[in-house]
Amino acid sequence: MTDDLQAIVDRIHAKLQSRLGEGKVADYIPQLAHVDPRKFGMAVVTVDGKVHSAGDCAEPFSIQSVSKVFTLTLALGKHGETTWNRVGREPSGSPFNSIVQLEQEAGKPRNPFINAGAIAVSDLVLAGHTPREAIGEILRFVRYLADDETIAIDPSVAKSEEATGYRNFALANFMRSFNKLSHPVEHVLGVYFHHCAISMTCTQLARAGLFLAANGRNPMTGHTVVSSQRARRINALMLTCGHYDGSGEFAYRVGLPGKSGVGGGIMAVAPGRASMAVWSPGLNQNGNSLVGSLALEMLADETGWSVFGH
Numbered sequence: 001m002t003d004d005l006q007a008i009v010d011r012i013h014a015k016l017q018s019r020l021g022e023g024k025v026a027d028y029i030p031q032l033a034h035v036d037p038r039k040f041g042m043a044v045v046t047v048d049g050k051v052h053s054a055g056d057c058a059e060p061f062s063i064q065s066v067s068k069v070f071t072l073t074l075a076l077g078k079h080g081e082t083t084w085n086r087v088g089r090e091p092s093g094s095p096f097n098s099i100v101q102l103e104q105e106a107g108k109p110r111n112p113f114i115n116a117g118a119i120a121v122s123d124l125v126l127a128g129h130t131p132r133e134a135i136g137e138i139l140r141f142v143r144y145l146a147d148d149e150t151i152a153i154d155p156s157v158a159k160s161e162e163a164t165g166y167r168n169f170a171l172a173n174f175m176r177s178f179n180k181l182s183h184p185v186e187h188v189l190g191v192y193f194h195h196c197a198i199s200m201t202c203t204q205l206a207r208a209g210l211f212l213a214a215n216g217r218n219p220m221t222g223h224t225v226v227s228s229q230r231a232r233r234i235n236a237l238m239l240t241c242g243h244y245d246g247s248g249e250f251a252y253r254v255g256l257p258g259k260s261g262v263g264g265g266i267m268a269v270a271p272g273r274a275s276m277a278v279w280s281p282g283l284n285q286n287g288n289s290l291v292g293s294l295a296l297e298m299l300a301d302e303t304g305w306s307v308f309g310h
């Protein structure tokens with residue numbers, strides 16, 4: 001299977017050549033609009049630690065909302081089940097930056113993966129810290145997960161988003177008006193924008209997700225990151241909420257827990273088997289990587305890894 005896997009990854013890369021550049025690169029964060037839309041990277045790390053990769057798998061890109069999986073994991077570690085007093089666990093069925101549900105539900109976001117929910121999670125990670133310390137803690141955690149000290153935040157992306165993040169400021173102020181944030185809006189968003197601006201390669205991202213494929217323990221480092229129950233639950237949230245209002249479609253086509261970001265990255269997990277990441281900057285109408293989703297659909301088809309059966 002392992003040797004076959006590299007052949008499968010190579011085949012997917014080759015088959016998708018004619019599709020590269022499809023979709024629309026996110027331009028509401030000006031710094032993201034500069035990325036070459038024809039980039040494509042893919043990495044699959046199996047639970048025995050073997051890496052299978054293709055294309056631009058060693059080129060760092062902005063992980064954006066994929067980071068929300070890591071901040072949720074950190075918040076759960078700090079606050080345990082009380083995290084759920086601040087953010088729900090239901091799919092939203094609305095776009096990632098939607099504000100309408102927040103009013104109906106009195107400032108408690110539907111889930112931790114839409115922007116409002118991740119802003120609430122940033123507020124939780126900020127507890128007892130300055131924004132700089134909280135950002136440092138998140139970065140250290142991601143480096144620990146991926147076992148790679150070279151992972152960094154791209155300050156130009158954070159600044160670019162801070163300058164144009166009107167929608168996120170609106171969401172955070174709205175939550176604050178319901179007394180749902182414990183820290184100043186500028187501090188919470190400072191944390192949020194910086195974790196969205198973490199740059200990683202597909203290989204690093206696949207490694208960072210490995211604990212979710214292996215019952216909470218990173219088999220490459222031997223570190224127990226979370227309990228198996230928590231890993232299972234984070235996977236459940238990724239499956240139901242990881243692609244916003246495209247989560248149903250992703251489950252239907254790919255059948256794996258996954259989390260997307262507007263930088264064009266997707267991290268996905270085949271429990272008990274592998275963690276994987278793809279990167280292709282063009283997005284579909286839901287803000288999820290178009291070619292990246294196709295690549296994962298092909299991978300799930302060829303490996304039979306869907307959590308719903310072969």
Ligand SMILES: NC(=O)CC[C@H](N)C(=O)O
Nearest residue numbers: 064065096115196261262
């Ligand atoms: N879907 C995403 O990746 C959105 C993240 C982005 N930083 C934003 O807040 O808009």
